[in-house]
Structures are given as C-alpha cells and as structure tokens.
Amino acid sequence: TVATAQEKIGLRFSAVFSEQDIRAEMMKRFAEAIGEDFDYQGYYGGTLFKQGTELVALQRGNLEMGNIAPQDMSNQIPAWSVLTSAYLFRDADHLRTFFESDAGKEMTQMVEDQLGVKILGPTYFGSRQVGLNLDKKISTPADMAGVKLRMPGGDAWQFLGSALGANPVPMAYAEVYTGLQTGAIDGQDNPLPNVQNMKFYEVMKQIVLTSHLVGYDLLTISLDAWNKLTPEQQEKVQAAADSAIEWSTAEHLKREEELASFMKEQGLELYKPDVDAFRAHAQKMYLESDLAKDWPDGMVDRINAL
Amino acid sequence: MPLARIGQFLYRRAENVLAILLVVMFLAFMAQIIFRYFLNFPIGWTSELTVITWLWLVLWGAAFVLREDEEIRFDLIYGAVGPGVRRAMTIVFSVVLLVIYLFSYPAVLDYVTFMKVQATAYMKIRFDLLFSIYLFFAAAVIVRYAWLLWGAIRSRNPRRRDPEHAGSSL
Amino acid sequence: MSLADPFALCLVTIIALSLLGLPIGHAMIAGSIAYLYLAGLDMGTAAEQLLNGMYTSYILLAVPLFILSAEIMNTGSMTERLLRFCNTLVGRFRGGLALVNVVQSIIFAGMSGSAIADAAGVGKMMQKMMTHGGRYPASFAAALTAATAVIGPIIPPSIPVVLYALVSDASIGYLFLGGMVPGLLMGLLQMVLVVWRARRRNFPVEDPVPLRQIPGITIRAFPALMMPVVLLGGIYSGFTTPTEAAAIAAAYAFLISALLYRTVTFRSTYQTLLSSARTTASIGMLIAGALVFNYVVTVENIPRTLSAFLQGFDLTPTMFLIIVNILLLVLGCLLEGTTIILIVIPVLIPTAQALGVDLVHFGIVCVVNIMIGLITPPYGLLLFIMTNIGQVSLRALVRDILPFLYAMLASLALITFFPDLVLFLPRMLGYQG
Ligand code: NA
Ligand code: NA
Numbered sequence: 001t002v003a004t005a006q007e008k009i010g011l012r013f014s015a016v017f018s019e020q021d022i023r024a025e026m027m028k029r030f031a032e033a034i035g036e037d038f039d040y041q042g043y044y045g046g047t048l049f050k051q052g053t054e055l056v057a058l059q060r061g062n063l064e065m066g067n068i069a070p071q072d073m074s075n076q077i078p079a080w081s082v083l084t085s086a087y088l089f090r091d092a093d094h095l096r097t098f099f100e101s102d103a104g105k106e107m108t109q110m111v112e113d114q115l116g117v118k119i120l121g122p123t124y125f126g127s128r129q130v131g132l133n134l135d136k137k138i139s140t141p142a143d144m145a146g147v148k149l150r151m152p153g154g155d156a157w158q159f160l161g162s163a164l165g166a167n168p169v170p171m172a173y174a175e176v177y178t179g180l181q182t183g184a185i186d187g188q189d190n191p192l193p194n195v196q197n198m199k200f201y202e203v204m205k206q207i208v209l210t211s212h213l214v215g216y217d218l219l220t221i222s223l224d225a226w227n228k229l230t231p232e233q234q235e236k237v238q239a240a241a242d243s244a245i246e247w248s249t250a251e252h253l254k255r256e257e258e259l260a261s262f263m264k265e266q267g268l269e270l271y272k273p274d275v276d277a278f279r280a281h282a283q284k285m286y287l288e289s290d291l292a293k294d295w296p297d298g299m300v301d302r303i304n305a306l
Numbered sequence: 307m308p309l310a311r312i313g314q315f316l317y318r319r320a321e322n323v324l325a326i327l328l329v330v331m332f333l334a335f336m337a338q339i340i341f342r343y344f345l346n347f348p349i350g351w352t353s354e355l356t357v358i359t360w361l362w363l364v365l366w367g368a369a370f371v372l373r374e375d376e377e378i379r380f381d382l383i384y385g386a387v388g389p390g391v392r393r394a395m396t397i398v399f400s401v402v403l404l405v406i407y408l409f410s411y412p413a414v415l416d417y418v419t420f421m422k423v424q425a426t427a428y429m430k431i432r433f434d435l436l437f438s439i440y441l442f443f444a445a446a447v448i449v450r451y452a453w454l455l456w457g458a459i460r461s462r463n464p465r466r467r468d469p470e471h472a473g474s475s476l
Numbered sequence: 477m478s479l480a481d482p483f484a485l486c487l488v489t490i491i492a493l494s495l496l497g498l499p500i501g502h503a504m505i506a507g508s509i510a511y512l513y514l515a516g517l518d519m520g521t522a523a524e525q526l527l528n529g530m531y532t533s534y535i536l537l538a539v540p541l542f543i544l545s546a547e548i549m550n551t552g553s554m555t556e557r558l559l560r561f562c563n564t565l566v567g568r569f570r571g572g573l574a575l576v577n578v579v580q581s582i583i584f585a586g587m588s589g590s591a592i593a594d595a596a597g598v599g600k601m602m603q604k605m606m607t608h609g610g611r612y613p614a615s616f617a618a619a620l621t622a623a624t625a626v627i628g629p630i631i632p633p634s635i636p637v638v639l640y641a642l643v644s645d646a647s648i649g650y651l652f653l654g655g656m657v658p659g660l661l662m663g664l665l666q667m668v669l670v671v672w673r674a675r676r677r678n679f680p681v682e683d684p685v686p687l688r689q690i691p692g693i694t695i696r697a698f699p700a701l702m703m704p705v706v707l708l709g710g711i712y713s714g715f716t717t718p719t720e721a722a723a724i725a726a727a728y729a730f731l732i733s734a735l736l737y738r739t740v741t742f743r744s745t746y747q748t749l750l751s752s753a754r755t756t757a758s759i760g761m762l763i764a765g766a767l768v769f770n771y772v773v774t775v776e777n778i779p780r781t782l783s784a785f786l787q788g789f790d791l792t793p794t795m796f797l798i799i800v801n802i803l804l805l806v807l808g809c810l811l812e813g814t815t816i817i818l819i820v821i822p823v824l825i826p827t828a829q830a831l832g833v834d835l836v837h838f839g840i841v842c843v844v845n846i847m848i849g850l851i852t853p854p855y856g857l858l859l860f861i862m863t864n865i866g867q868v869s870l871r872a873l874v875r876d877i878l879p880f881l882y883a884m885l886a887s888l889a890l891i892t893f894f895p896d897l898v899l900f901l902p903r904m905l906g907y908q909g
Contacts (some may be wrong), residue, residue, distance in 0.1 A: 041777075043774060047774045048771070048774050048775070049528075050528045050529065050532045051532070052532075053524070053528045053532075056420070056421070056423070056424065056524075057524070059420075059423075060417070060420060060518060060520070061518065062517070062518050062521055062524075075424050075425070076423050076424060153350055153353065153427060155350070155427055155428060158350060169342065170350050170353065171717070172534060172535075172717065174645070174647060175717050177906075178647075178649060178712075178906070181906055182712070182713055182715075184715065199908055321750055324750065324753045324754070324757070325746060325749040325750045325753055327753065328540060328544065328749050328752060328753045328756070329749060331537070331540065331541075332541070332544070332723060332726060332727075335537075335541070335719075335720060335723035336723065336727060338720065339716060339720050339723070339724065343715065353534065356534075356537055357530075357531055357532075357533075357534060357537065358531075360530065360536065360537050360540065360760075361527065361530045361531055363540065363753060363756055363757060363760070364530065364756065364757050364760030364761065364763075364764060365760075365764075366757075367753055367754060367756065367757025367758075367760070368501075368757050368758075368760065368761045368764075371753075371754060371757065372754060372757050372758055372761075376754060376758050377499035377501070377502075377758055377761065378499060378500055378501065378758055378759065378761070378762050378812060378814070378815075379494070379497055379498065379499045379500055380494045380495060380497070380500060380811070380812070380855075381497060382810075382854060382855055383495055383496075383497065384496070384497030392497070395496045395497050396497070398496055399493050399496040399497060399498040399503075402489070402493060402498075402506065403493070403498060403502060403506055406506045406509050406510060407506070407509075409509075409513075409519075410509045410512075410513070410519040410520075410522065413518060413519035413520040414519065414520050414522065414523040416520050417518075417520030417521075417523050417524050418520075418523060420520075436531075437523070437527045440523050440526065440527055444523075447502070476590060476591055476592060476629060476635065476636055476812075476813045476814060476846065476847070476850060476857070
C-alpha cells in the first residue's frame with residue numbers, strides 16, 4: 001500500500017556539501033531505495049544547519065539524518081579523536097573494513113549510547129593531499145619545515161599541520177585561492193576534488209601525494225527516528241545506506257584517479273613522498289601529544305592490524 | 307531620586323562593557339595579524355575571540371544599551387501618526403512580542419543549557435556559557451517591552467524618532 | 477497557501493509587527509518563533525539559528541570594523557583637510573563647491589563603507605559650505621549631498637557588499653573590485669550633470685588656491701588619501717583577509733588621526749567606540765532576525781521553489797536581471813536596504829545561479845539597486861537625513877534629486893547589460909567567473 005504524505009515518516013537531512021556534490025547524488029539514491037514509506041527532505045550547502053551544528057540538531061530532534069564529521073563526534077566524545085588522527089586509515093577500503101570490524105562497532109556503539117545517534121556508515125570523500133606553490137621537492141616531514149600550510153581552523157587541524165612537519169596557518173576556505181596566488185600561504189591540504197572545484201591547481205606547482213588523512217564523514221540517523229522504524233524498515237534503511245555509500249565511494253575513487261591525470265595535464269608535478277617516514281613521524285607525534293590521552297587503549301594497533 | 311541614579315550608573319557601565327567588547331575585537335584582530343605575518347606564528351584563539359566579541363557585542367548592545375530610537379524599524383507609519391495612534395500601536399506590538407518571547411523562553415533556555423555538551427575549538431569555552439548571552443538578551447527584551455507597554459497604558463507618549471538617527475549602516 | 481498555513485501566518489506576523497513600528501529584527505524573530513510553534517517544531521531553534529549564525533559568520537566582523545573606521549574619520553580633522561584638497565582640485569571651475577561635493581564623496585567612498593556616514597558626517601559640512609551666504613539653493617545642495625553619498629558603498633569598502641557576500645558566498649575581495657568601475661562611472665556622471673547645471677544656473681566659482689599652497693594641502697591630505705591603497709592593497713597582496721583589512725583600516729584611521737592630525741583624546745576615542753558599537757548592535761539585530769527568518773524560508777523550501785518556478789519561463793539571464801532590477805527598485809522604495817539584502821536577495825540567488833548569472837555581477841547590480849533605494853521617495857533614508865540636515869522640504873529635495881536619480885538609473889542599466897563593466901577588474905586580478 002502507498003502511504004499518504006501524512007503517514008509517511010519524515011526524514012530531514014542536512015549537510016554542508018552542495019547539491020552538485022557526488023554525495024548529494026548518493027543521498028538521492030538512498031532516498032529512492034528506502035521507498036514510499038518515507039518523506040525524505042534533503043537540505044544541502046549548510047542552508048538548514050550550519051557546518052558543525054548538525055550533531056546537536058540530531059540530538060535535539062530537529063533533524064533526523066545528517067552527514068557528521070568525526071571531529072564533531074570527538075567534540076562530545078574525546079575517545080573519538082583517535083578516528084580523526086592522521087595516518088590512521090590507509091585508504092577507503094581500510095576505512096570500510098574498520099567500521100565493519102569489532103573495533104569499529106565499539107566506537108559506533110559509543111556514539112549510540114552517549115549521543116543517541118546511530119551511524120549508518122562512513123562516507124568517504126577523498127584523501128587529503130598536500131598541494132604547494134613551491135618548487136621544493138618534498139620527501140620527508142623534515143622537508144616541510146617552515147612551509148606555511150593552510151589548515152582548517154581548530155586545534156586538531158592545526159596539530160595535523162604540525163604532524164606533517166609544516167607550519168600550519170588557519171585561513172577561511174574561501175580565501176585559500178587568493179592566499180596561494182599571493183604567497184600568503186605556501187600550500188593547502190585538501191582532497192583532489194576540492195582542489196579542482198576551487199581551482200587551486202591554477203595557483204599550485206605540485207601535489208605531494210601524502211594521503212595523510214582518509215577523509216570521511218558519517219551518515220547518521222537519530223536514534224529516536226531509528227527506533228520508531230519497524231525492523232523491516234530499519235533493514236531497508238541500512239541496506240539503502242550501504243549501497244548508496246558503496247556507490248559514492250567508488251565514484252570518489254574513480255574521480256580521484258581522473259583528477260590525478262588532469263592535474264598532470266595542467267603541468268603540476270604529482271609524486272609520492274616517503275609515506276612511511278610521514279606515517280612514523282605523525283603517529284609518534286600524536287601518541288606523545290595530549291590528544292592521545294583519551295584514545296581507547298590499543299585502538300591504533302588494532303586498526304593498524306586490520 | 308537614588309533609584310534613577312542607580313539606573314544611570316548601571317547604564318553607563320553597560321556602555322563601558324559595550325565599548326570594551328569592540329576594543330577587544332579590534333585588538334584580537336591586531337594580534338592575529340601581527341602573530342601571523344610578523345612573528346610567522348599563527349594563533350587560532352584570536353579568530354575565536356573576535357567572533358565571540360561580535361556575538362556578545364550585538365546581543366549585549368541590543369539588550370542593555372540601544373535606545374528605542376536607535377533600532378532599525380519601518381517608521382513610515384509609526385513616524386507619521388499622532389501620539390494617540392502611536393500609543394495604540396506600541397501597546398499592540400508590545401503585547402505580541404511579550405507573549406511570543408515569554409512563551410518561547412523555556413525552549414530557548416533548554417537549547418542554551420543543552421549546549422554544555424560542546425566547547426569552542428581553541429579556548430574550550432563551554433557553549434552554554436558562551437550562548438548564555440541570549441538568555442540575558444531575551445530577558446532584557448521582555449523587561450523592556452513590559453516597561454514600554456506599561457508606559458503606553460499609563461498614557462506616556464512614545465517618543466518620535468530623530469530622522470538623523472536613522473539606524474542603518476548602509 | 478491558506479491563512480492557517482504556518483508560513484503565511486509567520487509572514488503576516490512579521491509584516492504586521494513591522495508596520496506597527498516594532499524594530500524589524502524583533503519582528504522577524506517573533507514571527508519565526510510563531511512559525512516554529514505552529515509547525516510543531518522546536519522553538520529553541522530560533523536561538524540556535526541566531527547564535528550559530530552569528531558565531532560562524534566570520535566575514536560579518538568587517539561590518540563593525542568598517543563602521544568604526546568611518547566614525548574615526550568623521551571625528552578627526554581629516555575630513556576638513558580632505559575638503560580643502562578637493563577644493564584645490566576642482567574648486568576653481570564653475571560650480572566649484574558642487575564639484576567638491578562629488579569628488580569628496582568619491583574619495584570618502586574609498587575609505588568608508590556607508591552612505592549614511594558620508595551624508596550625516598562630511599555631508600553636513602558640505603551642506604553648510606554650499607549654502608553659506610546663499611551660494612547654492614539649499615535644496616540643490618541637499619540633493620547633491622544625498623546623491624553623491626550613494627557612491628560610498630558601491631566603491632569599496634562597502635558594508636552592503638559584506639552582507640551580500642554573507643548570503644551569496646561570493647568572494648568579498650572580487651565583489652569589492654567589481655564595484656570600483658560602476659562607482660567611478662556614477663561619480664563621473666554626477667560631475668557631468670553638475671557642470672551642465674552649473675552653466676545653466678550660473679553657479680559660483682571658488683577663489684583659486686594659490687599655487688604655492690597646493691603642495692602643503694596635498695601633503696596634509698595625503699595620509700587620508702592613502703586609506704584605499706592600504707585597504708585594497710592589504711586584500712589583494714594577500715597580506716590580510718578582507719575582514720582583517722577592515723581592522724587594518726580602522727587602525728590606520730586611528731593612527732593618522734592620533735599621530736598626524738592630533739585630534740584624538742581619550743574622551744573622543746571612547747565616544748567614537750561607543751557610537752560605532754551602538755550602530756553595530758543595531759544592524760546586528762537586523763542580521764540576527766534575518767538569520768532566524770532564513771531558517772523558516774529554508775524549511776519551507778522557498779528559494780528552490782522560486783527557482784523551479786522561474787525556470788519554467790525560459791528566462792534569459794538579462795530578462796531575469798531586468799525583473800530583479802524592477803523588483804528591487806520597488807522594494808527599495810518601501811524597505812530598508814539591509815533587510816532587502818538579508819531577506820529578499822537570498823531567495824533570488826539559487827535562480828541567478830541556475831540561469832548562469834555571475835554572482836559577483838549579480839551582487840553589484842543588487843547593491844546599486846539598494847543604494848538607489850536610499851534616494852527614492854517615500855522611504856529613502858538619505859532623503860530623510862538631508863531634509864533634516866538641510867532644513868528643506870521633501871518636495872524641493874526630490875525635485876532637485878531627480879536628474880541624479882535618472883543618472884543613477886542609467887548607470888544601473890549600463891552595468892546590468894554590460895557585465896564586463898563590473899567583471900573587468902576582478903578578472904584582471906584572477907577572478908574565474
Ligand atoms: Na558628497
Ligand atoms: Na566605500
């Protein structure tokens with residue numbers, strides 16, 4: 001039977017990504033797959049809730065679904081900061097394997113218990129790579145010394161900049177292009193799709209494939225909304241999320257490969273540095289820092305072993 | 307009358323706070339620029355401090371410092387009508403505003419206190435404390451409009467605005 | 477949409493409360509809370525949207541800083557020196573003081589982001605000088621002062637441009653550049669008009685400034701003339717973000733007032749700060765109200781619905797811009813411009829984007845519209861201010877301002893049909909649009 005608008009279950013979804021983003025298409029596929037029982041309303045571009053405020057909106061029942069950054073989780077659950085650290089996940093596959101593992105289930109259970117939010121899965125959106133407007137060849141963290149690297153605002157991001165051996169500079173995302181052009185900053189770190197969207201490649205000379213952070217958010221649904229569903233509906237929602245996420249991840253990987261060749265055509269130099277040297281340096285800095293004091297014991301090792 | 311003197315004294319202090327908030331915002335900007343470009347050492351807390359002072363400046367100013375004739379309003383009608391009609395208009399909008407702000411106060415309080423679960427990125431100020439200014443603001447607006455209502459009922463004529471005080475920044 | 481619809485009731489509440497004379501910020505907050513209640517939503521969202529909106533809108537911080545620097549410049553003797561400098565430039569021609577009035581506004585526009593600040597500050601002085609001894613009719617002086625003040629926020633820096641950048645996510649830096657040519661174009665048209673009328677009405681000339689005094693006058697005005705260079709140089713060299721540049725501008729104004737012009741006392745500084753903070757709070761309340769109301773508009777999907785609706789008409793970008801111009805000119809007669817930028821323009825932006833209208837071009841067209849609204853009856857704020865300062869009747873003022881209004885409309889048409897007038901400079905400095 002087809003439910004009328006009144007009987008349908010409302011699912012308001014808010015995210016920062018734009019309506020043209022691959023992930024908006026992912027949500028469209030999700031909405032189609034969950035079918036007639038639901039009234040899905042997607043708000044993109046941060047128009048309904050500002051970036052970083054969606055989690056509280058979920059918790060307070062002002063939103064049913066969101067695409068939440070792991071950093072926002074760690075703001076309320078310090079143990080989660082382990083999942084925001086650099087050189088933790090090797091790639092999108094490793095990320096997915098983790099969230100399906102026991103260790104991953106422990107972490108998502110924490111969110112359910114403490115925040116009342118259910119995680120449907122990790123939405124991969126690209127690995128962060130360092131892009132520079134310098135000629136200098138980078139192979140180890142030592143080569144990054146003194147490089148003014150723009151990082152997003154906030155302690156954790158600035159620390160990540162230092163963990164790469166650079167001199168982190170907080171700067172609004174919208175100002176980065178001019179910053180690179182004028183030399184106010186020497187570089188930025190973003191996934192390749194962002195580099196293309198914002199045309200950063202026009203004002204950069206090289207991309208160091210550090211893959212220092214596997215970028216992902218978490219497709220979530222408030223526990224209140226989840227618990228109102230019948231087991232069949234829950235199964236349908238989870239299955240729809242799984243296949244939409246899988247599609248989106250594959251799209252992003254394909255896009256990253258295309259963009260790597262595109263950037264080369266644009267005359268940029270792309271190369272892999274000594275990633276092991278970067279990983280060793282970064283993990284060491286993290287574990288020695290205050291940031292690691294809340295991390296669950298042995299979590300890094302368990303993730304490394306996966 | 308001592309009560310009026312106390313009121314005057316408190317009003318001056320509220321003005322002091324407002325001016326200080328702007329000075330702090332300005333100095334934080336200076337610190338940010340100096341640290342980034344001259345000492346090549348970026349500090350994140352300055353940009354956090356500037357947005358905090360901006361938020362507080364607006365709500366503090368609107369709650370405790372702005373006079374009625376400084377607020378931006380549509381006064382094509384309000385400015386043209388006679389004192390009697392203006393009184394009636396004041397009574398109507400004050401009642402509506404009071405009902406809505408009083409009725410929604412518990413929900414607003416609930417939101418602000420909920421925000422204790424998060425803290426700012428650099429200075430780790432709990433958001434319930436940071437956002438508490440809204441509670442003061444809403445309470446001050448309620449008191450102010452109760453006072454305006456009382457005055458209008460007691461046949462005090464609302465003042466006409468000085469057009470040079472056009473509250474606009476355009 | 478029936479009257480029982482929460483959104484309709486929200487609109488009715490806001491409009492009714494505003495017409496009754498409640499400050500518009502409160503009217504928008506109250507109407508939005510009413511909506512939340514009627515739609516069965518959490519009323520705490522009003523506070524949530526207001527607080528997070530203010531807290532995350534970093535670029536808005538340029539607003540108090542631009543207000544502050546304009547105030548500092550209005551209080552020091554800087555304006556006096558500037559006027560003397562303008563007089564050496566154009567005073568000797570027929571209608572010299574009227575030309576000074578135009579040039580003064582062009583220079584002031586490079587330092588201040590506000591038309592009101594020009595009219596109520598330097599404008600007051602210009603009015604006095606022009607009408608002293610009956611040299612110019614008071615209504616003409618007032619009309620000219622109002623019309624020239626309008627250039628202020630079109631040439632960078634500009635408070636309305638900052639507000640537009642907030643709602644459109646377009647780059648402030650490129651928007652600032654985009655306003656440069658249109659602003660200068662308007663100034664030029666005003667000068668042509670003044671010269672033409674000066675001939676016909678035989679306006680007086682000023683005594684030419686002796687040649688040997690010119691270097692001294694120029695040197696004394698020089699630091700103030702450097703203000704736009706400091707401001708724009710900071711932004712385009714990448715030394716500062718636009719918001720930081722606003723802080724630098726305020727610091728620069730303060731420093732030259734204190735060190736070179738020596739007009740700064742503790743007391744005057746405090747008064748300047750306080751008065752800027754008051755203006756900030758007042759405009760901030762309007763922004764706050766708009767943030768809350770925009771949540772309602774978003775929940776109701778208004779921008780998307782409008783975009784879909786308008787796309788059904790197969791509009792060309794130019795047709796769309798003409799419609800927007802007419803809409804904004806009409807609204808500009810009725811509403812305060814800040815409200816239009818914060819409430820009406822966000823609803824139009826998705827359509828502009830869908831039609832491929834460049835958002836920097838669109839922004840400048842909108843801002844010029846808003847500025848024209850300041851001198852159109854019945855609700856032109858600059859008209860109110862100048863009737864008061866000049867002690868002239870609204871009728872006489874409107875009669876004398878009409879030629880300037882037509883010139884402004886002609887400029888608006890030019891920049892609407894020739895986007896290159898706006899986009900030429902930004903593109904030269906790397907804009908991709
Ligand atoms: Na002028
Ligand atoms: Na300006």
